[in-house]
Amino acid sequence: MTIQAAAELDSATAGTAEHAHTTAWIATVLRGRIAAGELTPGSKLSEQALSTALGVSRNTLREAFSTLAGESMVTRIPNRGVFVASPGVEEVREIYRVRRMIEPAAALWGEVTPEVLDTMEAIVQRAQAARDAGAVAAMADANQALHSAVVGLTGSESLRTLMDRVLAEMRLVFHAMASAPDFHSHYVDRNVQLVERLRAGHREEAASGLRAYLDSAEAELLGRLADETG
Amino acid sequence: MTIQAAAELDSATAGTAEHAHTTAWIATVLRGRIAAGELTPGSKLSEQALSTALGVSRNTLREAFSTLAGESMVTRIPNRGVFVASPGVEEVREIYRVRRMIEPAAALWGEVTPEVLDTMEAIVQRAQAARDAGAVAAMADANQALHSAVVGLTGSESLRTLMDRVLAEMRLVFHAMASAPDFHSHYVDRNVQLVERLRAGHREEAASGLRAYLDSAEAELLGRLADETG
DNA sequence: AACCCCAAATTGTTGAACAATCCGATGAAC
């Protein structure tokens, strides 16, 4: 039945071109399932099982794997197979190394337009509403959207892509944690402050505040990870 | 004869594992040929020609293409084929958008150790020697090495990878230009100054100097590109 | 010169096959 669903989605997507898109489509499907948590970190993606389930040949599935491995959504171990990426302590450190560079840089040197500020404010309000409603997932989404928008200030497609990859990895970290943690609630106010500073034109304060925020967020996340492992 | 060279290099590389490495190897070979300028920007990479020349099947070659496309070393046009990336004005702008964020950020917030400063000084001296000897290619290499080292201050593997990708794209820009330009000679002194500032601990001066350098370098490069096109 | 149509070449994808490697179970030895 998964085959039927696949074929269905295929024909639905195929508005324009038919030939030459199945690899990208497979990658999209898998990316979505991983992001949604259906494919949990560490689980193996069997070539035979997936190829028959998605109704594609092993070769094209492999090409999709190449794409996803390039995005570090999956890990390829030679002769062993591909697995959903399962970020650990070192990966979290790397995530925050990246964020601690490009987010403050964007705040300092990015182009802050009124429109972007408006969208950022809308996102922050969404986050506040989610917090008041106790909607953890929505809060996490809003938080990620805000920080993605911050990097968007750079106007750079590559940096945005990198940031989105990093945020996707963050999502994997949360998926790997046993307890669904209310991680973001006490950071919402910081985000409010960030947007205020950007609107006021206080770039350096915004940047240093971001760095402080990232430092404490990393520390807290690493602490929770250590709790799980120990 | 290319087949022989391929087989040769294959057996040379295969020190440890035999099975399961040809895709990565093909990608490495193509990456090298593109970087060396043997495969000029815009030229088409025919599947049949390359697969027979390298002695691999079309399928594995395609997987290697996926990898290279992910690195934006090649451009894939559906049903048309893959071509060596040929960066234009917009790509150059994007390159400098990225560099203008992560290089000053690295200078400001990276971890500057004495060892890194020593290697940077060695690179700068290499650049000076190359300038005095009139070795354009060596100068370009040293320049790229220095800026790669600057990003290395972040300690982040991802940022380093991104920077190296960007620098590889820069190389493609130069390869695409008809005249081999003495582009870097008058930037050597700026690099000397940069390292001095870093050693003196004057981070903010280093960062602002970097930004100014990147601005003028971008302007000059765009100017030369416009000359070519016009 | 502009347009349409067709054949050749190329890409996208499939399926089956085989080699190499890894995994787990079975059994032997201590």
Place this chain on the structure above:
DNA sequence: GTTCATCGGATTGTTCAACAATTTGGGGTT
């Protein structure tokens, strides 16, 4: 009972041959 080696079965890595879909280039017509 535990450890170790061995041997099949399953899975991955790679190749090959084929076919469908698409682009490309060249006539031929108007």
